[in-house]
Amino acid sequence: MNADPLDLDGHEMVIQCRDAGSGLRAIIAIHDSSAGPAMGGCRIAAYPSTAAALTDALRLSRGMTFKNIMAGLPHGGGKSVILLERPEDKTPALLLAFAERVNGLGGRYITGEDVGSTVADIQLMRKVTPHVRGIPENGPGDPSPMTALGVFVGIRKAVLHRLGAETLTGLTVAVQGLGAVGSRLCGLLHDVGARLVVADVDPARAREAADRFGAAIARPEEVHGARADVFAPCALGAVLDAGTIRALGAAVVAGGANNQLATAQDGARLAERGILYAPDYVINAGGVISTALEGPGYERGELLRRVHGIADTLGEIFEHAIADGVATSAVADRLALGRLEAARHARRSA
Template sequence: MFTMMESARLEALHLAQDPVTGLKAIIAIHNTRLGPALGGCRYLAYPDTDSAVRDAIRLAQGMSYKAALAGLEQGGGKAVIIRPAHVDNRGALFEAFGRMIETLKGGYITAVDSGTSSADMDCIAQFTQHVTSTTTAGDPSPHTAMGVFAGIRATALARLGSDDLQGLRVAIQGLGNVGYALAEQLAASGVELYVSDLDPGRVQLAAEELGAHPVSSEDLLGTPCDILAPCGLGGVLNSHTVGELHCAAVAGAANNQLASNEIADELESRGILYAPDYVINSGGLIYVALKHREQSLAAITAHLSKIGLRLTEIYGHAQADKRSPARVADALAERLLYGS
């Protein structure tokens, strides 16, 4: 476990369980140089505890990089609650998690993530103030989608020569809260959409409401398009799937899209421009961080508008240095986090 922590340069790892509610939780705090750690709480089934710990560590590191390049006074953290096969009282389980967060005395602030909701955050908020994305604070998903939309425009400009999206073909993998909101914005801009989701109802809705072309989940990555937008879970781009791509750029909302750093180099060698995921999808983090600090919606929107500018900066460095934007983004983030 310490080897994993050292490899990721993780500051702290907290584990807690509550036999009464079935809570088994992991909080990974990656870096707090810029401020207290902030990151969502996942509530998912895992094959074993080691898998859950690795996921928390990997995601916490991504949150540090995301906060740094978003210009936020926040560190990076992530929580994982291992979803039991059966839970008697979900509310009580998240209340127990709230008590765990409170013991960290503000060192970690939690938010919604895969498998959790604002209602879960409301339960946590009964026992700690170090939580956002509550019903009162609001859902960050629309703001994530706004940032990704701005990032797609910046990516189109860098790779295709124009940020006018009219007539472009965009393939969206995953139509959850963020993916569907993104699809709505793209459709309004005249984009031809190709979509897939594990829920056929979401695909049908996109076809009926947005005129999207349904594609099977197995075929979506190989669909010829201008921009591929992964908006589901991570690890979708690996040594096998990269060879299937028929797109000019990859720009989507999913976290940890690359199975490894080497995949970024494969995309670069194929001439496929990659928008570093933790840069383009930082809109949700910007929203929850500034909302937690009681910033106005105008201030939050102004901060969101910088996502496209940051990507343009990264693309410029990448072109000048002839290396992947992912490598450039990592170097910029590490300079902010470690001064190196």
Template sequence: MAVFNHISFDEHEQVVFCHDKESGLKAIIAIHNTHLGPAFGGCRMWNYHSDDEALNDVLRLSKGMTYKNAMAGLQMGGGKSVIIADPQNATDRTALFKAFGRFVNSLGGRYYAAEDVGTTPADISVAGTETSFVAGLEGKSGDPSPYTALGTFLGIKAAVKHKLGLDSVEGLRIAVQGVGHVGYYLCRHLHQEGAQLIVTDIHQQSLTRVAEEFGAQIVAPQEIYCQAVDVYAPCALGATLNDTTIPQLQAKIVAGCANNQLAQPIHGEQLKQRGILYAPDYVINAGGIINVSFENHYDSEQSTVKVSQIYHTLSQVFQVADAQNRTTGDVADEMARAIINGK
């Protein structure tokens, strides 16, 4: 399997392939950049179709964490890990995460793992029995999902203010793709401020919950893109903004908590050409890692204050992009690189 000439390889410092025969663990840990501090990033469990798909995901996600942590003003580098397994059918999660914890420990603190798609704080606590290099633990900063959702909600409000000139989402139609942990909390924020929700997910139980609690309208997964809405909020897996979906969008704003929302950088330009405001994913979804950054001396009020800064960071990105006639993604990338390189 090619790594150094892989399309998503971006001068990553370290890529570790992990296999444990007894537990069946197959995982990849990618450390992208540690200029600002040790690499922090979630551990994702997903039933990838191939090892190369998993490698591509972990390379892209780890780079995104480097930029995310930089734009959030954290003294953390960027890393990520993926476990190749079906999160719904993993037989012995305890053995799996103990083995994972041993591999994390072997890196000597260069990478700290936290929960992500397909994993839970409880899983990370199990890994924590084998290593101290974990974060987002129960009893400390805990589940980062509510803070990711809060930051995303505030980011949506920043985008709505910039694009529509409105201070509230009241009365707006918002399509939320993915209503799991973060998506559910995001829907709650949006509903409490009076937004009308159109939702989709691959899990019926999650859909039923938001429909019953928030009056959300449920649509089929492939119908979410063409809804007549003000905001499209991708909150599931990445690459949902691509050649097929972008022409279908009726939304004026794309702002959600999913990672790697653009299938390719060119899709940011396509959104700009269509007059759609895009909130760069690693800026808007940084609330969770911000909360994790308070782990050792946890203070929920201080965490919330810092998460709230996402609104102002995004507003700055939008303003610079407009002034320079550039995509918001290009502007955010440039700002992140300047922070990483100390410029």
């Protein structure tokens, strides 16, 4: 982040929301709206400090700018965080007070589900603002199935590129995290005959995957080192650092988690080890594509076409990485910044 405290990581607008009546404490961060109204979910969490919440909001909203522009969506990047002291502080009054703040922005920021917020929360917010997405009645609803599909087609592209494998049948994929995205991804992989190694901090989830898919179970802290063709992080961020990269057992890293690289240098570390990394904000964009297409003109065929398009974008990144001898993460950032500059130029000239 820039040393100037007022720079706020290059954000266009950062808003602090407080409401004494409901106890609301929230931050809405709009990183860049050159490509269109900022879109990104509302995270609800107990943060250790306001500074930690602000850092999270800024990091996530900047990430949404990159994700949305690489998915070719007419949206900029934004994110909001609601700070709770305790989980029971998430009350309807607090959610409605937050929705009023979103509404006050007049559509500059569109919110939706994220960690800690549910479809029911968003449906409640819809009572006071139209600037929400992820309403099942208006389209595809839960974005996780499309996130999982995007990761699946991305894995197919990556193994073709790195291993020359035309099919996933008989290949082994190690999946870390068996939640909404990871468990669906396991289903798609199992259907095409891939072998699975799975891990989750919740042992019941790992056992369920073992029963349903015949998966082998690995310990959560060791799954990245499992002997596999692909490692698919689908749990936490920052799972790829100097230590885990050294221990990686797969030639391809392609999964749904956000912010997989602990630092920017870790993209280069993966490339140095000859491991093909599918940049997270490109491969996991299926959910945001699903959310963006929600509304009166929603067509499932168009949604599927665009989610399958993630494989083409990855293919382009992989080719550039070879041609220029740089890491795939660096190529993705470069492409995203180029598109962003073009969107900024178009807005200035409009």
